[in-house]
Amino acid sequence: MNPSKKVVLSAVQPTNSAHIGNYLGAIKNWIPYLELYDCLFFAVDLHSITVNQDPTELRENTYRSIATYMACGIDPAKATLFVQSQVPAHAELAWVLTCNSSMGELSRMTQYKDKSQRHGTHIPTGLFTYPVLMAADILLYGTHLVPVGEDQKQHLELARDLAERMNHRYPKDSAGVESPLFQIPEPMIAKVGARVMSLQDPALKMSKSDPSPGACVFLNDSDKEIEKKFKRAVTDSGTEVPAENPSPGIQNLIQIQASFLEEPFEKVHSRYIGKQYGYLKVDTASVAVEKIRPIRTEIDKILNDRDYLTKVIRKGQETAAARAEKVRNEVYKRIGFIGQ
Ligand code: ATP
Numbered sequence: 001m002n003p004s005k006k007v008v009l010s011a012v013q014p015t016n017s018a019h020i021g022n023y024l025g026a027i028k029n030w031i032p033y034l035e036l037y038d039c040l041f042f043a044v045d046l047h048s049i050t051v052n053q054d055p056t057e058l059r060e061n062t063y064r065s066i067a068t069y070m071a072c073g074i075d076p077a078k079a080t081l082f083v084q085s086q087v088p089a090h091a092e093l094a095w096v097l098t099c100n101s102s103m104g105e106l107s108r109m110t111q112y113k114d115k116s117q118r119h120g121t122h123i124p125t126g127l128f129t130y131p132v133l134m135a136a137d138i139l140l141y142g143t144h145l146v147p148v149g150e151d152q153k154q155h156l157e158l159a160r161d162l163a164e165r166m167n168h169r170y171p172k173d174s175a176g177v178e179s180p181l182f183q184i185p186e187p188m189i190a191k192v193g194a195r196v197m198s199l200q201d202p203a204l205k206m207s208k209s210d211p212s213p214g215a216c217v218f219l220n221d222s223d224k225e226i227e228k229k230f231k232r233a234v235t236d237s238g239t240e241v242p243a244e245n246p247s248p249g250i251q252n253l254i255q256i257q258a259s260f261l262e263e264p265f266e267k268v269h270s271r272y273i274g275k276q277y278g279y280l281k282v283d284t285a286s287v288a289v290e291k292i293r294p295i296r297t298e299i300d301k302i303l304n305d306r307d308y309l310t311k312v313i314r315k316g317q318e319t320a321a322a323r324a325e326k327v328r329n330e331v332y333k334r335i336g337f338i339g340q
């Protein structure tokens with residue numbers, strides 16, 4: 001940890017394998033930060049259990065998440081990689097923040113509104129309080145910047161509101177000196193890839209929990225599976241890519257290809273104007289296959305070296321826990337707990 005560097009922190013849920021939305025909208029964009037910032041990246045298993053999880057799969061996907069970060073280029077020597085449930089301060093601060101949040105502000109979260117609809121009358125309470133736990137994740141480390149996809153912007157705003165509220169309620173440290181309790185975090189949203197849409201319904205974001213087969217391209221899909229999913233991608237009833245206003249399904253394919261190739265949207269679009277949709281699908285599939293293959297191979301290699309992976313996770317836990325406990329202790333003191 002270098003105190004002169006800004007803190008960058010982000011996380012992915014270990015539900016299923018990561019998909020290309022997670023990669024293009026989040027993980028891939030973290031790489032340049034390794035040299036510039038004090039980085040913490042983790043697997044949010046506490047967030048995963050907001051919906052039912054098979055224990056064996058959750059455990060395996062948690063290892064897979066950390067292996068995925070590493071395979072995508074996150075060097076554990078340059079960032080703290082850890083697992084959320086191994087650092088108790090996350091759940092502890094989440095409770096304190098829950099008591100400082102309101103039902104009204106949590107009811108306004110669009111992710112809660114979307115996800116709760118899938119649960120009929122038995123909506124898990126965790127889905128409702130999910131963003132408070134995320135705020136705790138962020139505020140525990142004095143985080144300055146949070147690189148996430150577009151869908152997380154509203155949660156970031158809640159984290160900022162909670163930080164400001166707590167700073168206002170508890171302005172003095174235990175020695176009576178005025179100092180802000182929490183750093184106010186800023187979101188960092190990628191310009192390209194921030195919102196990869198479902199291949200089956202381009203009105204919905206690509207999501208791990210989407211039950212529709214083919215909606216989501218996972219980083220552990222085989223070359224064949226990736227090709228098949230792009231081939232079957234829903235576009236519209238037209239046949240050729242128009243110069244103006246391509247439909248959402250076509251835009252999504254162009255975005256995905258542009259984002260993998262790190263080219264502007266317009267440049268990729270211009271290659272397909274007047275051509276049949278099939279060319280765009282085949283090329284986008286082939287770009288995705290080429291980019292995903294080395295990542296998939298590396299994930300498998302790391303997963304097979306469980307001793308090494310466990311060591312990385314253990315080291316990350318030690319570093320993260322030491323940092324988080326300091327902040328949690330300060331919070332406990334300020335709110336009037338007698339402390340450790
Ligand atoms: P679920 O939809 O089941 O909640 P998810 O697919 O959104 O899961 P998360 O683990 O919640 O996956 O997201 C991890 C990161 O990936 C976040 O930064 C999020 O903004 C980003 N992300 C998720 N889906 C997309 C997407 N479709 N396009 C771009 N970024 C995305």
Ligand code: LTN
Nearest residue numbers: 009010011012044047134137138
């Ligand atoms: N809610 C996020 C995952 C997440 C997160 C975080 C992201 C949990 N805690 C802290 C950034 C910082 C999501 O992508 N669904």
